[in-house]
Amino acid sequence: MTERELEMYFGPQHMGMVGNFGITLTVKGDRILKAKANPGYLHRGFEKLMELRTWTQNSPLVCRVNVMEPHSMEMVYSMAVEKLAGIKVPMRAKYIRTLTLELSRLASHLFGCWAYANMLGFDTVAQWAMYHRDLILDLFEDFTGGRVYPIYIWPGGVRRDLPDGFKEKALNVLHEIRSKISDYDATFFNNKLFYDRAKGIGKISQEEAKNLGGTGQILRGNGVESDIRKIEPYAAYDKIDFEIPTREGGDAYSRVWIIRDEMIQSVHIAMKCLEQMPEGSVYNKVPNPFKWKIPKGETYVRVESSRGELGLYMVSNGGDKPYRVHFRTPSYPHGLTILEKILVGENIADVGNIMISLYVTPPEIDR
Amino acid sequence: MNKSLKKKLESDFDSSVEILEKNGWTITANKNQVLDILRFLKGEGFDYLALISCVDWIEKGEFELIYILSSYLADKEKMHLILKTRIPRKKPDFETTIHIFENAEPYERELHELFGVNFNGHPRLEPLFLDRNYKTPPFRKDFDTRKYVEETFGSIKSVEGKK
Amino acid sequence: MDRNQITKWIKNPKKMGSKYSLWAIYFCTGCGIIEIPPILTSRWDAERFGIKPAPSPRQANLFLITGYVTLKTLKAVVRTYEQMPDPKYTVGFGSCPINGGMYWDSYNTIKKLDKYIPIDGWIAGCMPRPESIFIAVTHLWTMIDKGIADGYEKYKEKYFYYRKNQEKALGELDWPPLHPMKKKEEGQ
Numbered sequence: 001m002t003e004r005e006l007e008m009y010f011g012p013q014h015m016g017m018v019g020n021f022g023i024t025l026t027v028k029g030d031r032i033l034k035a036k037a038n039p040g041y042l043h044r045g046f047e048k049l050m051e052l053r054t055w056t057q058n059s060p061l062v063c064r065v066n067v068m069e070p071h072s073m074e075m076v077y078s079m080a081v082e083k084l085a086g087i088k089v090p091m092r093a094k095y096i097r098t099l100t101l102e103l104s105r106l107a108s109h110l111f112g113c114w115a116y117a118n119m120l121g122f123d124t125v126a127q128w129a130m131y132h133r134d135l136i137l138d139l140f141e142d143f144t145g146g147r148v149y150p151i152y153i154w155p156g157g158v159r160r161d162l163p164d165g166f167k168e169k170a171l172n173v174l175h176e177i178r179s180k181i182s183d184y185d186a187t188f189f190n191n192k193l194f195y196d197r198a199k200g201i202g203k204i205s206q207e208e209a210k211n212l213g214g215t216g217q218i219l220r221g222n223g224v225e226s227d228i229r230k231i232e233p234y235a236a237y238d239k240i241d242f243e244i245p246t247r248e249g250g251d252a253y254s255r256v257w258i259i260r261d262e263m264i265q266s267v268h269i270a271m272k273c274l275e276q277m278p279e280g281s282v283y284n285k286v287p288n289p290f291k292w293k294i295p296k297g298e299t300y301v302r303v304e305s306s307r308g309e310l311g312l313y314m315v316s317n318g319g320d321k322p323y324r325v326h327f328r329t330p331s332y333p334h335g336l337t338i339l340e341k342i343l344v345g346e347n348i349a350d351v352g353n354i355m356i357s358l359y360v361t362p363p364e365i366d367r
Numbered sequence: 368m369n370k371s372l373k374k375k376l377e378s379d380f381d382s383s384v385e386i387l388e389k390n391g392w393t394i395t396a397n398k399n400q401v402l403d404i405l406r407f408l409k410g411e412g413f414d415y416l417a418l419i420s421c422v423d424w425i426e427k428g429e430f431e432l433i434y435i436l437s438s439y440l441a442d443k444e445k446m447h448l449i450l451k452t453r454i455p456r457k458k459p460d461f462e463t464t465i466h467i468f469e470n471a472e473p474y475e476r477e478l479h480e481l482f483g484v485n486f487n488g489h490p491r492l493e494p495l496f497l498d499r500n501y502k503t504p505p506f507r508k509d510f511d512t513r514k515y516v517e518e519t520f521g522s523i524k525s526v527e528g529k530k
Numbered sequence: 531m532d533r534n535q536i537t538k539w540i541k542n543p544k545k546m547g548s549k550y551s552l553w554a555i556y557f558c559t560g561c562g563i564i565e566i567p568p569i570l571t572s573r574w575d576a577e578r579f580g581i582k583p584a585p586s587p588r589q590a591n592l593f594l595i596t597g598y599v600t601l602k603t604l605k606a607v608v609r610t611y612e613q614m615p616d617p618k619y620t621v622g623f624g625s626c627p628i629n630g631g632m633y634w635d636s637y638n639t640i641k642k643l644d645k646y647i648p649i650d651g652w653i654a655g656c657m658p659r660p661e662s663i664f665i666a667v668t669h670l671w672t673m674i675d676k677g678i679a680d681g682y683e684k685y686k687e688k689y690f691y692y693r694k695n696q697e698k699a700l701g702e703l704d705w706p707p708l709h710p711m712k713k714k715e716e717g718q
Contacts, residue, residue: 011606012557012558012603012606013555013556013587013606013610015556015583015585017558019558019563020559020563020603039495039496040494040496040497040498040600040602041600041602041603041606042560042600042603043496043600043638044598044600044633044638044639045505045506045512045636045637045638047506048505048506048636048637049512049635049636052512060632061632064561064632067561067563067564068564111567114567114571126571127571127572130567130568130571130572130573131571131573133568134568134573146657147657147659148564148565148657149656149657210414210415210439211469211470212469212470213416213417213468213470224439226439226444231444231445232390232445297387298387298393298449299387299391300417300435300447300449302417302447309417311417311418311435313418313420313433323422324420326418326420328417328418328435332473332474333470333473336472336473337469337470337472337473363561366496496638497638498601498602498700499601499701501637505637510637512635512636513635515637516634516635516636516637516641519699520640520642520699521641523645523695523698523699524645524695525642525644525645526644526645526648526684526688526691526692526695
């Protein structure tokens with residue numbers, strides 16, 4: 001009996017795919033010989049659309065690049081505009097921005113826990129993770145105005161101050177999540193089944209990760225302590241003490257364990273922000289939005305999103321609209337070059353497992 | 368250390384270095400020297416290619432290719448370098464940088480599809496995002512997207528009223 | 531259960547059965563997918579409405595198109611829709627399928643989904659709340675009761691026009707027509 005090579009489509013409509021992304025696999029039996037990523041299902045031509053709208057009109061548009069974590073996109077756009085236009089941000093706004101970004105990172109990691117636990121079949125942990133994420137979305141609705149698309153961080157600061165009674169509500173939610181991490185450990189992270197199914201799967205060495213442009217959990221899962229919040233601090237990260245968790249191994253097991261460690265650090269940073277927040281104004285006024293022209297120049301800013309290094313290259317021509325905008329998203333090298341390399345030699349049943357442990361988000365790839 | 372790097376870049380290669388801010392430099396180079404400068408910078412420790420981008424300066428008739436480099440090493444990771452070069456818009460040909468930085472492959476594919484820049488030596492220049500051919504590559508400044516939407520999607524009639 | 535329901539079940543068990551157990555196909559089309567996992571989990575709980583995710587289009591009868599549809603996605607959406615068995619219902623979620631939404635001037639997204647597949651109802655918002663899906667489902671039940679949720683019948687009757695629109699947007703289609711392509715003459 002001879003086996004032959006077949007080409008199959010692990011396409012967008014599949015229970016193992018989170019997001020609208022396709023992979024074309026060449027398989028022999030159950031083993032994968034070659035993988036080809038098939039992006040483009042979510043391409044909107046974002047950067048072209050941003051050239052047709054003014055600097056202020058781009059604020060509602062820019063949070064929609066990555067739907068799982070919209071706050072980092074707004075942060076990186078505001079940082080680029082502030083650098084080009086020379087606008088300063090008051091201190092209270094910096095602390096509120098740090099709080100928003102850490103809550104957003106926590107919500108994104110809980111969504112990742114839902115997706116990964118569902119993929120392995122741990123439904124109970126998936127339901128808990130979604131519930132805790134919903135508590136954070138309730139907080140977002142309180143102070144930003146929207147559950148998913150907030151339009152809160154804008155050039156000059158943030159849009160409005162925190163409402164009364166917010167600090168107690170936020171501390172309650174953060175204490176609740178922190179106290180339940182031991183339940184997550186007992187059910188999922190310390191479970192022998194998780195160890196059996198994730199150890200040694202999707203392995204990538206440190207040198208290969210650096211050659212292929214990996215950042216975020218892919219590097220930290222190989223023992224490299226690299227985080228842009230410590231390299232080039234922005235917002236109020238230089239005033240708060242926190243650790244960067246790392247693990248050895250480079251496989252799916254260590255990457256998902258780092259997600260759990262980062263959740264604990266995010267809760268710690270958010271609580272410190274609420275305690276240390278100074279008084280003051282929350283935004284510096286920008287010029288009249290109908291006539292705001294920014295002087296000529298270019299800049300590259302970067303931020304640590306929950307998936308890796310998120311950067312923005314922006315060029316201004318002295319007009320009232322951006323001349324060229326290019327997002328450097330972390331899922332671009334992870335989902336295209338690294339995914340194609342890692343999948344060779346693995347089983348078909350592990351494709352969803354590997355894709356979610358690499359923390360790839362398709363809208364970031366296509367923009 | 369940084370001063371000597373700046374001097375070396377300006378004297379050995381035909382380039383001019385401008386310091387935009389404390390840790391961000393802009394290096395403007397001649398298009399024939401770009402590959403040599405990239406090899407030199409990789410040897411100096413800048414081994415992380417963050418982005419390859421392109422800007423369409425339609426009034427001057429040029430495309431500007433941008434290479435943004437940074438480093439994984441502890442003493443250089445704060446810096447980022449923006450390397451710029453210009454190629455003519457009528458015939459946008461350039462060399463691929465895959466043998467220097469392995470992760471340049473999808474960036475060059477995207478620029479080929481959206482701007483029409485041809486990278487000689489690239490193993491796989493097939494479409495990445497788009498499913499159909501456009502007369503002008505869509506990210507160029509002379510592609511009017513609102514007019515295209517009117518013509519293509521506005522001309523399709525809805526089915527409701529038909530018997 | 532009160533006495534009205536018993537007579538309804540005896541008269542038309544097929545309609546009542548399909549109404550109270552709509553299985554939604556698991557296809558994440560656009561950015562509205564972020565509000566679907568909260569629906570399927572314990573806080574908002576769609577299973578008390580009878581909705582659960584179905585893995586294959588052959589087992590599903592509700593298609594929630596969550597968000598904007600690009601040209602590549604439209605191919606996948608039409609193929610998935612044509613594989614679902616009758617009776618099937620589609621709901622457009624978000625303001626992008628209605629008239630293009632935020633991306634009204636993008637060269638790669640379609641502006642009005644109604645021209646390519648039949649839609650039974652729309653949910654407006656960017657991003658709508660999870661409760662709006664439940665309100666939409668109760669509206670859909672009323673429509674099924676009255677017999678006006680007949681998108682799949684319209685697709686069969688006017689298939690010629692739907693297929694022509696799909697070919698105009700996507701170019702040559704590489705799957706054969708699902709229903710016979712007959713163009714009704716004027717006055718018939």
